[in-house]
Amino acid sequence: MTTTAVPAPGVLAAEPTERHPRGLKVIFFAEMWERFSYYGMRALLVLYLVNALHYDRAHALELYGIYTGLVYLTPLIGGYLADKYLGLRQGAVIGGIIMMFGHFAMAFEPLLHLALGLLIVGNGFFKPNTSTMVGQLYREHDSRRDAGYTIFYMGINMGAFFAPLVAGTLGEKVGWHWGFASAGIGMGCGLFSLLYNQKLLGNAGLRSGQTAIDRSDWLRILAISLAAIPFVYAVIWAWGGISALIAPLPLWGKLLLGAALIVAAVKAPGLIGKKDASAQPVTREEWHRIFAIAIIVFFVIFFWMGFEQAGGTMSLFADTQTDRHVAGFFATPESWLVSDNWFIANILLPLSKGFEIPASWFQSVNPLVIILFAPVFSALWKRMDSSRFALSSTAKQGWGMVVLGLGFIVLAIAQAKADATGPVGPQWLFIVYFIHTMGELMLSPVGLSMVSKVAPARLGGLLMGVWLLSSAVANYLSGTLEAMLHGYGIPLYWFLVGSSIGAGVVLLLITPLVRRLMHGKD
Numbered sequence: 001m002t003t004t005a006v007p008a009p010g011v012l013a014a015e016p017t018e019r020h021p022r023g024l025k026v027i028f029f030a031e032m033w034e035r036f037s038y039y040g041m042r043a044l045l046v047l048y049l050v051n052a053l054h055y056d057r058a059h060a061l062e063l064y065g066i067y068t069g070l071v072y073l074t075p076l077i078g079g080y081l082a083d084k085y086l087g088l089r090q091g092a093v094i095g096g097i098i099m100m101f102g103h104f105a106m107a108f109e110p111l112l113h114l115a116l117g118l119l120i121v122g123n124g125f126f127k128p129n130t131s132t133m134v135g136q137l138y139r140e141h142d143s144r145r146d147a148g149y150t151i152f153y154m155g156i157n158m159g160a161f162f163a164p165l166v167a168g169t170l171g172e173k174v175g176w177h178w179g180f181a182s183a184g185i186g187m188g189c190g191l192f193s194l195l196y197n198q199k200l201l202g203n204a205g206l207r208s209g210q211t212a213i214d215r216s217d218w219l220r221i222l223a224i225s226l227a228a229i230p231f232v233y234a235v236i237w238a239w240g241g242i243s244a245l246i247a248p249l250p251l252w253g254k255l256l257l258g259a260a261l262i263v264a265a266v267k268a269p270g271l272i273g274k275k276d277a278s279a280q281p282v283t284r285e286e287w288h289r290i291f292a293i294a295i296i297v298f299f300v301i302f303f304w305m306g307f308e309q310a311g312g313t314m315s316l317f318a319d320t321q322t323d324r325h326v327a328g329f330f331a332t333p334e335s336w337l338v339s340d341n342w343f344i345a346n347i348l349l350p351l352s353k354g355f356e357i358p359a360s361w362f363q364s365v366n367p368l369v370i371i372l373f374a375p376v377f378s379a380l381w382k383r384m385d386s387s388r389f390a391l392s393s394t395a396k397q398g399w400g401m402v403v404l405g406l407g408f409i410v411l412a413i414a415q416a417k418a419d420a421t422g423p424v425g426p427q428w429l430f431i432v433y434f435i436h437t438m439g440e441l442m443l444s445p446v447g448l449s450m451v452s453k454v455a456p457a458r459l460g461g462l463l464m465g466v467w468l469l470s471s472a473v474a475n476y477l478s479g480t481l482e483a484m485l486h487g488y489g490i491p492l493y494w495f496l497v498g499s500s501i502g503a504g505v506v507l508l509l510i511t512p513l514v515r516r517l518m519h520g521k522d
Helices: 023-051 057-073 075-086 088-105 109-136 145-174 176-196 215-246 251-272 284-311 313-320 342-352 359-385 393-421 427-454 457-486 492-509 511-518
Strands: none
Touching: 023 057, 023 088, 023 109, 023 145, 023 176, 023 284, 023 313, 023 359, 057 075, 057 109, 057 284, 057 313, 057 457, 075 088, 075 109, 075 457, 088 109, 088 176, 088 215, 109 145, 109 215, 109 427, 109 457, 145 176, 145 359, 145 427, 284 313, 284 359, 284 393, 284 427, 284 457, 284 492, 284 511, 313 359, 313 393, 313 427, 359 427, 393 427, 393 492, 393 511, 427 457, 457 492, 492 511
């Protein structure tokens, strides 16, 4: 039976005290460890490809874009399979096991492509289903839901904060494969957290009649998880021939082929599987709500296309164009901290000259700011949503895009200074990450909550996958955009200023239309 995106009877959705459901902390910690594994991998991948495997810049960024793009594409399939056949909780466990295999495979250089493939497949099962399960913990129209998703987002970012510090330090300072192996351990901790505490989830994420994942489910879980290994090998083998066939196609041809494959991937399970006789046709109002989600998905591509430069060009900027010695923060010409302060001149600078910040550490700034400011935004939205200054979820996301563009103004100036005078101080990247994070807090948790509210109940997992599809397209563009713009002589960061702010302004202008399509569900 199809699982739903709103609580079924028996789900722990409404405790008398109106505190957040106890199951929220279970998903919080499971997602925290899973994000530790993902962001540990993300922090190291481009640096590993360039500095250890000696990929050229364009090739490394392209592989990064393909990997991160597919990581956000496969949830479209994983969400569908969980909705129709597996149940959200079982899908999440399968995904966690496959990702654990992938992270450990990254510890062995010859298994690079197998490892990336396993991570892509595993994330497809894990990501949409944990996100949708958060929504299942709450009643429909529950005023706590936005705040709950913001708390959930803090869990994501706790993992993302520690990942570069742990995996990044091990990878850059001890050995690349130690960093990747630590990400696998993190994924194992996430699985343990989800399974050990699953009773607190109530019925969230389960198929009808289930009370927990039991022994009868484990045969299916292990069979699917182990089958992922030969499946990925087969895809890698086939890809050589496929890529030779599609390489001559023009860009529009590749886009049409990609769209056809996405549709086929979504429809195939329904064509070969048993039809659900109880399934109801999609109503006119539900089509409107689906179309509203599609509009938002299109616009947030422009946000993530810029934001995901963090693991690509911004990582390389930190590696080669930033003075990463701690002393650089105080002593670079543009620093506002240059002074005659005795402590800085005689104590701090001499002690810090011998320490160089790992390039991957800069990626911890974003989740640290989220951890500090997510409660502020949670309280702000709750206060604003009950006042005459309330912003719709669409408007919040539009303003988030505008704020992202302001961050790229700072980064474009830093790039110009680095090109002219050499490496710049690390404070430039700190400022950019801070501004970008303010934009992210306006867009991402609000978007997750919006999908869980607006999506028709029986399509919750699938449409959460569609929401993540925007990140799939954006991540691929983030890795290939620099090479595409280079042929036209367009500076990357100034282009992202225009695309981010421009998309945000247009979304703000069409907000009334989008809200009408949502029929009051936002």
